[in-house]
Amino acid sequence: MKPEESATTGADLLVKALIDEEVEVVFGYPGGAVLPIYDSLFKQNRLRHVLVRHEQAAVHAAEGYARSTGKVGVVLVTSGPGATNAVTGLTDALMDSIPIVCLTGQVPTHLIGNDAFQEADTTGITRPCTKHNYLVKSVGDLARSVHEAFYVARSGRPGPVVIDLPKDVLMNKHEYVAPPKVAVTHKSYRPQTQPDPKKIEQAIEMIAGAKRPVFYAGGGIINAGPKASKLLTQFVHLTGYPVTNTLMGLGSFPASDKQFLGMLGMHGTYEANLAMHGCDVMINIGARFDDRITGNLTKFSPGSKKIHVDIDPSSINKNVRVDLAIVGDAGIVLEELVKAWKAKQPKVDQKALKAWWAQIDTWRARNCLAYKPNNKVIKPQFALERLYHHIKDKDHYITTEVGQHQMWAAQFLKFEQPNRWMTSGGLGTMGYGFPAALGVQIAHPEALVIDVAGEASILMNIQELSTAAQYRLPVKIFVLNNHYMGMVRQWQELLHGGRYSESYSESLPDFVKVADAFGARGLRCEDPDKLDDTIKEMIELKHPVIVDVIVDEKENCFPMIPSGAAHNEMLLGPDDKQSAKVSEEGMVLV
Amino acid sequence: MSKDTIVAHTISVLVANEPGILARVVGLFSGRGYNIESLTVAETNAQESQSRITIVTKGTPMIIEQIKAQLDRLVPVYRVRDLTVEGPHIERELALVKVKGVGEKRVEALRLADVFRAKVIDAKSDSFVFEVTGNTDKVQTFVGLMENLGLVDVVRTGIVAMSRGGEAL
Ligand SMILES: Cc1cc2nc3c(=O)[nH]c(=O)nc-3n(C[C@H](O)[C@H](O)[C@H](O)COP(=O)(O)OP(=O)(O)OC[C@H]3O[C@@H](n4cnc5c(N)ncnc54)[C@H](O)[C@@H]3O)c2cc1C
Numbered sequence: 001m002k003p004e005e006s007a008t009t010g011a012d013l014l015v016k017a018l019i020d021e022e023v024e025v026v027f028g029y030p031g032g033a034v035l036p037i038y039d040s041l042f043k044q045n046r047l048r049h050v051l052v053r054h055e056q057a058a059v060h061a062a063e064g065y066a067r068s069t070g071k072v073g074v075v076l077v078t079s080g081p082g083a084t085n086a087v088t089g090l091t092d093a094l095m096d097s098i099p100i101v102c103l104t105g106q107v108p109t110h111l112i113g114n115d116a117f118q119e120a121d122t123t124g125i126t127r128p129c130t131k132h133n134y135l136v137k138s139v140g141d142l143a144r145s146v147h148e149a150f151y152v153a154r155s156g157r158p159g160p161v162v163i164d165l166p167k168d169v170l171m172n173k174h175e176y177v178a179p180p181k182v183a184v185t186h187k188s189y190r191p192q193t194q195p196d197p198k199k200i201e202q203a204i205e206m207i208a209g210a211k212r213p214v215f216y217a218g219g220g221i222i223n224a225g226p227k228a229s230k231l232l233t234q235f236v237h238l239t240g241y242p243v244t245n246t247l248m249g250l251g252s253f254p255a256s257d258k259q260f261l262g263m264l265g266m267h268g269t270y271e272a273n274l275a276m277h278g279c280d281v282m283i284n285i286g287a288r289f290d291d292r293i294t295g296n297l298t299k300f301s302p303g304s305k306k307i308h309v310d311i312d313p314s315s316i317n318k319n320v321r322v323d324l325a326i327v328g329d330a331g332i333v334l335e336e337l338v339k340a341w342k343a344k345q346p347k348v349d350q351k352a353l354k355a356w357w358a359q360i361d362t363w364r365a366r367n368c369l370a371y372k373p374n375n376k377v378i379k380p381q382f383a384l385e386r387l388y389h390h391i392k393d394k395d396h397y398i399t400t401e402v403g404q405h406q407m408w409a410a411q412f413l414k415f416e417q418p419n420r421w422m423t424s425g426g427l428g429t430m431g432y433g434f435p436a437a438l439g440v441q442i443a444h445p446e447a448l449v450i451d452v453a454g455e456a457s458i459l460m461n462i463q464e465l466s467t468a469a470q471y472r473l474p475v476k477i478f479v480l481n482n483h484y485m486g487m488v489r490q491w492q493e494l495l496h497g498g499r500y501s502e503s504y505s506e507s508l509p510d511f512v513k514v515a516d517a518f519g520a521r522g523l524r525c526e527d528p529d530k531l532d533d534t535i536k537e538m539i540e541l542k543h544p545v546i547v548d549v550i551v552d553e554k555e556n557c558f559p560m561i562p563s564g565a566a567h568n569e570m571l572l573g574p575d576d577k578q579s580a581k582v583s584e585e586g587m588v589l590v
Numbered sequence: 591m592s593k594d595t596i597v598a599h600t601i602s603v604l605v606a607n608e609p610g611i612l613a614r615v616v617g618l619f620s621g622r623g624y625n626i627e628s629l630t631v632a633e634t635n636a637q638e639s640q641s642r643i644t645i646v647t648k649g650t651p652m653i654i655e656q657i658k659a660q661l662d663r664l665v666p667v668y669r670v671r672d673l674t675v676e677g678p679h680i681e682r683e684l685a686l687v688k689v690k691g692v693g694e695k696r697v698e699a700l701r702l703a704d705v706f707r708a709k710v711i712d713a714k715s716d717s718f719v720f721e722v723t724g725n726t727d728k729v730q731t732f733v734g735l736m737e738n739l740g741l742v743d744v745v746r747t748g749i750v751a752m753s754r755g756g757e758a759l
């Protein structure tokens with residue numbers, strides 16, 4: 001066969017490459033620059049395309065798909081505004097280490113730089129918000145770039161990768177290049193997954209010698225695949241030590257386990273934060289010492305020796321200097337740790353450990369998540385407790401928007417498995433949860449998928465109700481409607497003398513009617529006594545549903561470590577205000 | 591050395607010579623608020639399409655460690671070496687220095703150029719362009735001396751550096 005005969009257009013090559021990368025679904029939105037790709041999609045039936053209503057939502061949907069499956073999420077958008085609309089999603093995926101490949105259209109190569117119609121410098125704009133990006137200038141490079149992009153997105157510390165595709169490249173012809181059979185070795189990019197065996201030994205020694213240990217486990221364990229969560233659980237059980245999770249790590253250790261201290265950090269539990277503050281050995285696996293965790297760095301866990309396991313050397317010693325750094329994949333490192341622990345059977349100081357647990361139990365006894373029940377208005381915490389009661393035995397996935405409701409969801413819903421909890425942690429993107437839930441539902445058609453939302457956040461991507469309707473995605477939007485940008489109001493209360501500047505959710509739509517207008521179902525509940533029935537009805541409806549839960553407007557989220565404070569300077573509730581003197585340094589922090 | 595001491599480091603980076611690579615490196619520095627004191631880049635291996643970037647940067651030891659880790663994390667980066675910590679190395683830069691003047695000053699400029707082993711690479715009846723090579727100190731001293739002798743223009747390459755001994759990067 002002559003080369004011309006076997007040659008296909010760039011657009012067809014692209015689709016073939018995606019299929020070879022085992023892509024099942026693409027979240028996208030068409031436009032002039034990507035019309036050849038849409039034409040190729042039209043001519044095949046292996047790849048499913050899900051038409052979103054805004055490109056930001058395409059990326060969040062792909063993130064939800066990726067986080068709930070462990071696969072790479074794929075996005076397709078047009079040039080110019082299509083690409084710029086995707087930027088928030090890409091930044092979100094970068095911050096939370098979510099593997100995404102985003103295909104962007106571009107004006108033909110000969111027009112690049114001419115301010116052509118719908119031209120944007122997409123590789124320039126996305127350079128700081130992607131793990132890597134490509135501008136494909138010749139159709140001969142297309143298939144190889146796609147395969148490389150998938151490898152970069154999913155390997156090492158996962159992240160978003162953009163492939164910018166000029167229209168002429170999509171229309172020119174070339175032969176297809178299949179993905180390499182053996183795992184690619186990239187010429188310059190070689191993430192380190194295998195730990196240094198000497199460091200495993202040192203870690204075992206430090207861990208075994210601890211008197212007041214704590215495991216601090218983060219999103220890196222979820223990134224490392226479900227096996228890593230199993231190994232974490234096994235290792236924690238072997239040692240008998242307490243464990244806490246970051247917001248991104250929830251689900252990596254079963255929440256119902258008695259060794260679990262709950263989430264740590266700004267809105268973490270009393271026991272988790274005090275254990276972090278008072279420990280003598282901290283074992284960080286796949287967490288990045290984020291400022292929501294550390295609070296005031298100079299007062300962060302002052303007396304501990306710290307071990308940090310991370311696949312990305314730039315996460316190590318970035319915020320907190322550690323005593324033992326192990327670069328490697330969390331799953332592989334945990335496997336080595338479990339093996340070494342079993343082989344060595346080290347003697348742990350059981351007396352010290354018992355005293356440490358006794359201390360932790362006194363902290364637990366403070367019951368820091370307690371709230372004042374009320375039989376007239378629905379407390380947001382109560383709403384989530386009831387929600388959890390009704391979903392816990394069902395195959396369910398939770399996503400969230402950003403705000404108080406997100407923190408309450410993290411505190412009051414229990415995560416027993418990885419990949420069940422999708423939230424925007426690093427960027428904190430309002431508008432993330434609903435499109436992410438759509439992506440989750442696409443991946444798990446039979447599961448119960450719930451977006452825990454705030455009334456302000458949900459308006460940021462509400463147009464996706466149309467997508468939900470089109471594809472009959474029975475996602476449930478559980479709005480904790482407090483008529484405020486509650487998280488903003490809480491900070492204004494704490495830091496700005498209760499001057500609630502622009503944080504009231506004015507002129508809200510009637511969410512029940514909104515649902516109706518989009519062909520979804522709307523429910524409303526204002527009465528604590530009717531909440532159970534409403535939740536049951538929501539679950540039973542085989543449609544997309546918005547539940548407008550009218551909750552206490554003034555409730556704040558506790559515990560809280562004010563900005564600039566230390567772990568042992570936590571506010572436990574509304575009556576704890578006297579100690580809430582936020583320092584000048586704290587005021588400038590976000 | 592205290593953990594807050596600001597130190598200068600010379601870092602050598604071997605990269606794939608592909609479009610946008612310099613923007614990635616420079617964007618990293620500006621985006622994360624790191625300093626660039628000097629930066630040079632050129633292709634050094636045409637066959638493999640590799641370039642060497644030499645960066646002089648300043649920061650606390652923790653920042654320097656971050657800079658190296660962040661550079662190493664860029665997909666087209668092969669290797670990052672901190673010449674300042676990895677043993678003895680040589681640093682050089684080149685400057686072109688234009689001096690305008692006649693009479694005594696012109697003679698004195700030429701005499702000093704000789705002392706600094708600077709070459710005359712352009713001469714007119716009332717001007718010279720000198721080429722001077724050396725470490726930053728030497729180049730700076732030479733330029734400083736020319737200031738009183740009719741200096742009108744100066745251009746510098748920035749630092750290139752290499753480890754001493756037989757080892758490659
Ligand atoms: C309103 C709001 C409030 C918040 N409050 C809190 C709070 O109270 N508590 C809290 O915990 N968070 C909170 N967050 C989230 C916070 O901002 C961070 O997103 C989160 O703490 C980071 O989690 P992480 O450290 O697990 O890191 P991630 O962002 O999940 O990063 C993962 C780390 O693991 C590494 N890694 C990736 N893959 C692997 C692998 N295979 N093997 C090993 N390592 C790997 C990465 O390099 C990285 O260092 C809040 C967010 C918002 C929006």
Ligand SMILES: Cc1ncc(C[n+]2csc(CCOP(=O)(O)OP(=O)(O)O)c2C)c(N)n1
Nearest residue numbers: 403404405430454455456457484485486487
């Ligand atoms: C896109 C975006 N804009 C602004 C913010 C800042 N912000 C954080 S929480 C919040 C309020 C969220 O209100 P709502 O969705 O009602 O949630 P609540 O806190 O009331 O539960 C705002 C404005 C953000 N996180 N994301």
Ligand SMILES: [Mg+2]
Nearest residue numbers: 454455484486
């Ligand atoms: Mg609200």
